[in-house]
Amino acid sequence: MSEFATLLELRVDVRRKLQSGKESAARSRFRNAVVQAVVDNATVELPEVLVARQLEAMMDDYLRSLEARGVDVRAFVKANEENLQGLMQESRPQAENLVKTGLVLDAIAAEEQLEVSEDDIAAVIAPLATAGKVEPGVLREQLERSGRIRSIRQNLLRDKAADLVEGAAVPVEPTEPSEPAVSEGGEAEVTGAADDESAAVSPES
Structure with missing residues (x-):
């Protein structure tokens, strides 16, 4: 039996998921742009x-x-x-940027004394264990033996550092370019441009 009683409910659910996907993609783009800006300046x-x-x-x-x-x-x-x-x-160039990004995030994590808890690691292991149809404890032991648990911990630390950078950034809405006024003769008028330009170049009295 379908979880949706009516076609309307299905449409509403699809629309909600599409909107959620757009918001998630927009946040991801913003996050990546903020982190990249920090990396570029480092x-x-x-x-x-x-x-x-x-x-x-x-x-x-x-x-x-x-x-x-x-x-x-x-x-x-x-x-x-x-x-x-x-x-x-x-x-x-892509590899160099990835390495630089990792080093910058590592430095931020160290500077801010960020830490990864056992709960953080367990939250990563749980879905992997489910997908692999093994007990989380067994998978944890395997990851420990292979040394991959260190990579998981490092990636979590870098995610926390990226979260910190993202949280400190303020998104700025793009401004719409103003359309020039059009005179009765059909010619575009730029008001105030001459005054602004002369003011910009003339010395102060």
Whole structure:
């Protein structure tokens, strides 16, 4: 039996979800823009080892996506070595930005003495355990042994730092450009422009 008694209820639910999705996307864009602005204004020395590691991770993700589509990864890599090297060079600016973003957020987390609680980690592990059909405690042990729990903790800290940056920012509504007045003859008039310009360039008495 459907959870919606009428077509109207279904339409209302769809509209609500669409609106929620738009608001979530808008907030995500704002958050990313705020964090990027902070990163752009920061001066950070990027360790080459971290950039290389990030590039390797990005390439691994790319190859895994090919494998998921049924591509023979070994044969693909062998046949496209030069192209893959070129792809890595093209991806370097993105990798550098990701590394810089991580380092900046790490610095903010340290400066603000942000912490990750066991509840924070459990909230990440729970859905992963459900998806993998394993007990959360068992998955936690596996993550501890593989060292991935450290990455989870680091990502949570960076999320908290990004939350802090986002919360300190004030969104500014874009201003609509004013339309020039149009005279009876059909010509556009710009009022006050000459006065403003002369005032801007004339020395004060």
